[in-house]
Structures are given as C-alpha cells and as structure tokens.
Amino acid sequence: MSLPLDLTSHPHRRFNPLTNSWVLCSPHRTKRPWQGQLEVSPTINLPEYDPKCYLCPGNTRAQGEKNPMYKETFVFGNDFAAVKVETDIGRMNEAEGEANDEADEAPSLFLAHRVQGVCQVICYSPSHNLTVAELSTTSILSIITTWIAETLSAQSLPFVKYIQIFENKGSMMGCSNPHPHGQIWCTSVIPEEPAKELDSMKRYHDKCNKCLLCEYTRMELGKKLERIVCENASFVCLVPFWAIWPYETMIISKRHITSLVDLNQEEKIALADIIGKITRKYDNVFESSFPYSMGIHQAPVDGEEHVWDSHLHIHFYPPLLRNPTVKKFLVGFEMLGEPQRDLTPEQAASRLQQCSETHYKMKSTSSQ
C-alpha cells in the first residue's frame, strides 16, 4: 500500500540525465507574497534604426570600424572578446596543457591552463526594433544559414574544439543592446555544460546502445504530449521533465543528427519554423517581449568521433515567472544547495501550448 508519487502535488526531486544533476520541485507552493524588486518593463517603441546603436547598418563600432549596409545578417569579431586567438600559435602550443600557479605544489588545488578562442557577434537583422519572435521564417532561415557558415569556418581553425552559439535577449538577461543579435564563441576547450552532456550521453549509449535524446524524444511523443509545446516534421519543442527555469524549453531534432552542418534544406526550414513558433509563443505568455538566454548544443569539433554522444538541440532559458516584471532568482538554496522550482514543467508546457503561434502584435492584423 505505497503512496504513489504525485508529481502535481508532492515535493520531489527530478533527475536531469543530460547533465547528471537534480532539481527540486515544490508544486504545492501557493503564490507567495512579493515585496521585492520589480524589473523595469522593456521599452516598447524602439526606432527601426538607431544612430547610436553599434549594431545598426552603417554605424561605427567602438574600435572605429564601420558596419556595412547589411540586408540580412552580419557577423563581426567581438571587440571585447572573452577569449582570443594567440598571435604566436607555436608558443601557445608549447604552453598548453596543465599549468600550475606554483610548480612546487600539489597540482590539483591550483590548476589553470590557457584558453584560445574566437568570439563573434551575429546581427540577426538590420532592423533595430525587431526580435526573433517578429522575424519571418525566411529571416530566421538566414540566421541559421549564417550559423552554419560560421560553424564551417570555425571548424577549419585547428585549435577550435567547440563552437558555442548563443543569444541573450532582454536587459533582464544582461543584454546591453536591444538590436537583435547573438554570439558565437569558439574555444580551444569543450566548456563545462556540453562536456557534462557529452559524458552523460556517452554513458547512456554505452549502457543501452541508444542515443539518450532520441530515446527521450520518442518517449515524450508517446506520452499524451503533456510536455510537448509544439512540433513539425523535423523538430519537437518541449519543456524537459527536469527543467529548472519556469518556461524552459528544448528544441530537439527528430532525426539523429549531431550538428547544424548535418541539416538538410527541409530541416533548415523546419528549424526556422519551430524557432519562430516558440519565440512567438514566449512573447504571447505575458504579451510582452520575453527575455531568455538561448544556446545550441552540438558535437564538438575536436577531431574525435561524436556520433552517439551528441544530438543537435537548442536550450531556451527564460527567467520570467509570474508576469513581465517578476523573474525567478537562482540564489540562496539554488546556489548553495540545488535548483528549485514551484511551477511544474507540465504546468508550464500547458500554458505554452495554449499560447498562440501568432505573435500578439500581429493579432489585430491577422485573421488567425
């Protein structure tokens, strides 16, 4: 006579098999009183062109370089890059590997090594006042085409082992410029998060002889779609069973492919379609611009085989909780203990399912 675990009402932990970690879920928590900080709502009426924006076409950037009059996307090297290419590769190679702060000490407590890399900025559109949610599928497709071109270009650099494509949207996510843009950081190391995923996926495949994300996607599609937000022929967008952020989602390719460069033309269009769908749904949740960090996880380019320990997917981590000004804070217990959430992933998925795929700003001019 065991009491079954009820994921809709009992405090519980869920396991994230991708990163081998846990999240604490507290679905019983009712709304708590809020006396805290209100975030300023994002400015709504931006100009299509801002003469002071360093990303707008024709404008001059910090280091004096002038942007071209680009029509679709535009890529340039970040003037304040977190990692950079060493001019003297030979000496870099010699210095590579583990280096200690002081050589006479136990190595593991003061371990550091150099990192080489390239940081690129990618403008998504010449229009200062648009976001991905307001771009056409054709415009999103040109972002994807640019991501692929940059991936191929970065792959050709011998020191690059990982290509991390990401976007911070909204001032709440620390984004200092509303002009639609993302970043591409190529590094001589595989960063922590993708390294954890690769490790988990490798262990899963070693054990089951199956791809973890192929299996997960198959199971989710068979489960009355309780966590599926939207899908098309090639991709599914869902709230993962182990999501940390209130409206966190993942876009997963239905076919087992490991990198953007493996996408066929039909899949590129399908990816543009589903990115458009989820970002419009996001904006519709509170009928305001929905901040997030978004990033693509794909196979490293370190010369190793990554057929079964990687599977192309995109994470969306949005901070909003109750309304456009109240965000979730990852503080206190979440920093010292482990991540915690109140709203269940299933409740979040249900809310996102109900949001229209047509952007709220288009409602008055659309018959949908």
Place this chain on the structure above:
Amino acid sequence: MSLPLDLTSHPHRRFNPLTNSWVLCSPHRTKRPWQGQLEVSPTINLPEYDPKCYLCPGNTRAQGEKNPMYKETFVFGNDFAAVKVETDIGRMNEAEGEANDEADEAPSLFLAHRVQGVCQVICYSPSHNLTVAELSTTSILSIITTWIAETLSAQSLPFVKYIQIFENKGSMMGCSNPHPHGQIWCTSVIPEEPAKELDSMKRYHDKCNKCLLCEYTRMELGKKLERIVCENASFVCLVPFWAIWPYETMIISKRHITSLVDLNQEEKIALADIIGKITRKYDNVFESSFPYSMGIHQAPVDGEEHVWDSHLHIHFYPPLLRNPTVKKFLVGFEMLGEPQRDLTPEQAASRLQQCSETHYKMKSTSSQ
C-alpha cells in the same frame, strides 16, 4: 622555451577542485561599454521598526501568527516552505526511493523521488534597518548560537540528511524583505552542491590522505597572502583561486572541523568576528549595502561518517561588479557553456584587502 601562463593577462581556465568544475577567466578584457539595465539602488533610510514587516517583533505573519517581542534572534517555520514534513511518515517511507513517471519506461530518463523537509526562517535582529555588516560581534554570535541550536534540533529528526543554512541579502538577490534574516532548509536528501563537494573531498582524501580544504588553506596562507582577505586565530576569509563571482569569498575554519556543532566557544566568537569583518568590507567596497547569497557547508547528518570528506566553510556569492548598480549576469555562455569572469580573484582580493574593517557608516563616529 615555453611561454609561461600569466594569470594576470592571458585568457585561461581555472579548476575548482571542490565542485570538480571549471571557470573561464578573461583578465585581458578592458571595461566594456554598458548600455544595459541599471539596478535600483537599495533604499537607504529604513525605519528601525516597520509595522508592515512580517519579520518585525510583535507583527502578524501571513498565516495569522504573531511574532514575539524577540530581543536577539527569532526562528519560525516558513509559511511557504519549498519542502515539508509528511504527516504520514509510514506511507512516505514506503513510497521513498526511485519512482518513475511511468513504470514501463527506461528508469533513467523520467526519474523522480519524493523529498521531505523543514524550512525555517531566522530573524537575525529585532531591528528592521540593520544588516549583518552593522551588527555587533555579540549579535552575530547570537545568530551563530541559533544556527547551532537549529542544527542540533534538525539532526534529531530521523528523515533529515542535510541542513542548509543560507541568507539572501538585497533585492538584487531576490530578497523580498530588508529585515535581516536567513533561512535553514533541512532535507531528506543531500543537495547537489554539497554532494559534489563531498564527492571531491572524498576522492582527494582517498588519494592524498589529507583534507582538501585543510591543504588548500595551508597553501593559501603560505602564498604571500595574495587571495587572503582577512583572518583571525580560528578562521581565514579568502577569494578562492576558482571563484566565479567578482567578489566571491570563502570563510574556512583553520582547525579541521566538519560542522558548526564542533565549534568551541573561542571559535564561535572568532566566527562572529570574521563574518563581521567580511560583511563590513563588502559594504565598504562601494560604500553601499552589498548584496549576496551566503551559505554554510558542513557535514551531512545522514548517519554516515564524514570526518574527511567535509570541512566547515561558508560561501559568499555577491553579484556586484563595477558599482552598486551594475551586477554580473550568469547568462548566455555561462548558462550554455561555463562560468566566466574578467576581474581576477587576485584583483578582487586586493580590493577587499584595502577596504576597511570598520563600516563606512561608522567612519564619522569612529577614530579608526
């Protein structure tokens, strides 16, 4: 002729042996232009008593309970607890362990289990308008005494395996009430972060037959004190070599003890002293109230022996970067890739070393 790694100028990664993870350091980055969000500065002139505050003495809380006219500290059960004690322990025990969302599926992709626990709130002082930085050593000592009493009390609950003491200070850290207070979450599981530390410390001890934090502290004290912020007879406060947050610090006990309950009277006073020192230094960095999440890591109370895989320490994670309104965001690359910092831990330590141990508000009235 290898080029040595220069931690003050070369982009590099540092290894965190406590959590077995990496942080990317970019010391070459100059100050970047900032067009982003400015945080509202915390209100400065709060009343000593706020009739609307649910933590002030004599006031009534959300569920109708009335606070006593407490003089030092006051502890009560969180009315909106993330975890709770099951009324029917027997059934809870039967349902414990791994439970699947649906029993007919591969267990590892939909793994969840119940969590039991107790969430307490601890008011640090009856004064609504004080923070730890403004409390006397005697008042901080009574907080420590309360932490110890609550730890002993929680240890006696058979289902409690870990006691996480923490504090969120400041609206920037999501704290909804300025009244000085912290929290104690006791859970039937060892949360992620302490579990990672225990694992790393166990592996280190298995390998070297030494305590990782004893060794680390010994080495830091021998290193011309470049990362030491302050110390006393029983504790050292330092910016860890692998710090993520700009002004992150750790307080580590010099004696190998694993829990607050092991502190002797002299050490309790020394702990109060060093908590006072670091929090006053923090407030002095920008001469304003310095937000942070703080938390204590100590041995689990799960019935296992934790003599060598734990060592009492306190983490401070403050978000401020350049001034009291600009905070560091852990977004984008940090969410999708790995944590990154510009200011080096050594630069942060140097800044904190230079800050007075006398609170800036006391300067005019003090001869120090």
